[in-house]
Amino acid sequence: MLSRHATDRVAPTSDNWIHTSVLVLNASYEALDEIGADRAVVLLTSGVAESVADREPYFPIRSKQLEIALPETIRLLRYVFVEHVNPVHEESRATLTGVLRRDKHRCGYCASWARTVDHIRPRSRGGPNTWGNLIACCAPCNTAKADRTPEEAxxxxxxxxxxxxxxxxxxRRIWRQLATT
Ligand SMILES: [Zn+2]
Structure with missing residues (x-):
C-alpha cells in the first residue's frame, strides 16, 4: 500500500503506470478496493467496468487495437455483493483451517509444512481457541512442545x-466474485 502511494505522487510513465493505484467502485458507487492500474485496465477492456474518472493529465495506454486513458477511478457494471466483514480481533475465535491458511501451513516454530495447530498457551491451562493463541505447527514440534508453553519447552x-x-x-472475496462473472 505504501509503495503504491509513493509512486502515485509522481506522474505516470510508460515504465511505472502499472504501479499506480486505481479506486474500484461497486455498481452502487460504493468504494470497494484499490487495485493496480494493470488490473483496472483489464477490467475496462473486458467490459466488466467503466471509467468514472481518468487520471489528470491524460495518460494514454495503447495496445494494437485501442487506446484508453489511464483511469483513476473505475466502477463495476455489475453489482458485487459484499458481505460486511466484521473486524477480526486476536481474541476472537479461530478455526483450524483458518489458522493453517493464515500461516500458509508453515510451522510457527520451525517453518516446515504444518498440518496441525498449536495452542501457544496449552488448552490444559486454559489457553483459548483465539487467533492470538493459535499457530500452525508441524507434528514433531507439536509432540516436542506437548503441554508446555514455548518458554518451558x-x-x-x-x-x-x-x-x-x-x-x-x-x-479475495471480491476477486473471486469477479472471476466468476
Ligand atoms: Zn515444526
Whole structure:
C-alpha cells in the first residue's frame, strides 16, 4: 500500500503506470478496493467496468487495437455483493483451517509444512481457541512442545500470530466474485 502511494505522487510513465493505484467502485458507487492500474485496465477492456474518472493529465495506454486513458477511478457494471466483514480481533475465535491458511501451513516454530495447530498457551491451562493463541505447527514440534508453553519447552515462535487482515479477506472475496462473472 505504501509503495503504491509513493509512486502515485509522481506522474505516470510508460515504465511505472502499472504501479499506480486505481479506486474500484461497486455498481452502487460504493468504494470497494484499490487495485493496480494493470488490473483496472483489464477490467475496462473486458467490459466488466467503466471509467468514472481518468487520471489528470491524460495518460494514454495503447495496445494494437485501442487506446484508453489511464483511469483513476473505475466502477463495476455489475453489482458485487459484499458481505460486511466484521473486524477480526486476536481474541476472537479461530478455526483450524483458518489458522493453517493464515500461516500458509508453515510451522510457527520451525517453518516446515504444518498440518496441525498449536495452542501457544496449552488448552490444559486454559489457553483459548483465539487467533492470538493459535499457530500452525508441524507434528514433531507439536509432540516436542506437548503441554508446555514455548518458554518451558525451550521453543521460540518465529512470528507473533495475529488475526488475519479483514480487508485482505474482503479483497479475495471480491476477486473471486469477479472471476466468476
Ligand atoms: Zn515444526
Amino acid at each position: 525451550g521453543m521460540r515462535l518465529l512470528w507473533q500470530p495475529k488475526a488475519p487482515d479483514p480487508m485482505a479477506k474482503r479483497q
